[in-house]
Amino acid sequence: MKKMIKKIFKYFLPYGIVRFYLKKRTKSLSELEQILSGEIKKGTTVNTVIDVGASDGRWSSNVMIFFPDSNYLLIEANDIHKKELDKFVEDKKNAEYILAAAGDQLGQIYFDNSDPFGGLAMYEKANENLVRVPATTIDHCVKEKKLKGPYLIKLDTHGFEIPIFEGAVETLKDTNLIVVEAYNFHIAKSGLLFYEMCEYMLEKGFRCAGIIDVTYRPKDNMLWQMDLVFVKTNRNEFTDNKYA
Numbered sequence: 001m002k003k004m005i006k007k008i009f010k011y012f013l014p015y016g017i018v019r020f021y022l023k024k025r026t027k028s029l030s031e032l033e034q035i036l037s038g039e040i041k042k043g044t045t046v047n048t049v050i051d052v053g054a055s056d057g058r059w060s061s062n063v064m065i066f067f068p069d070s071n072y073l074l075i076e077a078n079d080i081h082k083k084e085l086d087k088f089v090e091d092k093k094n095a096e097y098i099l100a101a102a103g104d105q106l107g108q109i110y111f112d113n114s115d116p117f118g119g120l121a122m123y124e125k126a127n128e129n130l131v132r133v134p135a136t137t138i139d140h141c142v143k144e145k146k147l148k149g150p151y152l153i154k155l156d157t158h159g160f161e162i163p164i165f166e167g168a169v170e171t172l173k174d175t176n177l178i179v180v181e182a183y184n185f186h187i188a189k190s191g192l193l194f195y196e197m198c199e200y201m202l203e204k205g206f207r208c209a210g211i212i213d214v215t216y217r218p219k220d221n222m223l224w225q226m227d228l229v230f231v232k233t234n235r236n237e238f239t240d241n242k243y244a
Contacts, residue, residue, distance in 0.1 A: 031212035036066040048147040052102045053156035056081045057088035077101035077111045100134040104167035109135040121160045137167030149174030159188025178230040184223045206230035
């Protein structure tokens with residue numbers, strides 16, 4: 001069914017029918033899907049999606065409905081997902097994956113692979129349960145694989161975001177959208193709180209345009225995490241300071 005939907009989207013996208021369809025479905029879309037459908041209506045282009053912390057590819061699979069013709073590079077450090085990633089790219093000529101941790105340098109890095117959908121990369125071996133995995137950078141991958149921009153970058157990396165962004169300096173110059181998981185607590189030594197992430201991204205030329213998938217900690221109902229959506233600071237929307 002998903003394959004059929006993507007084929008339909010791909011065929012009718014130039015005629016604006018997909019945009020009409022998304023407009024009608026807005027209320028039933030997830031928050032991320034609403035963001036992406038809104039970007040499509042605004043004419044935002046994405047030639048390559050870079051999914052860091054891709055796990056089994058489920059996030060990229062959802063995004064493919066909106067950007068079916070884009071190239072997809074999935075970067076995942078936990079080899080437990082290899083079988084599912086093989087399935088994901090098997091029938092998709094525009095998708096590939098690498099088993100490595102993204103950071104700011106090539107080589108090897110320590111990684112906590114105890115949680116299939118968690119995991120944190122670090123340069124120091126903080127405990128004996130960490131394993132060594134290959135390390136790469138987004139800039140290296142983009143250059144090596146000749147991936148064209150504009151880019152959409154997604155990070156689900158549990159506190160290791162700064163090294164990854166520092167390894168994507170050139171790629172960020174031609175990036176239209178960024179989705180990054182952020183926290184309200186210091187879950188990692190190198191991690192930033194969500195408002196610190198906004199300040200950091202502003203220095204990189206990006207401004208927060210959306211907050212989605214907000215999660216509260218069950219034990220005390222405190223704000224725990226969310227996904228922040230960033231766009232370039234020079235977007236026209238930011239010149240309008242009125243609500244209506």
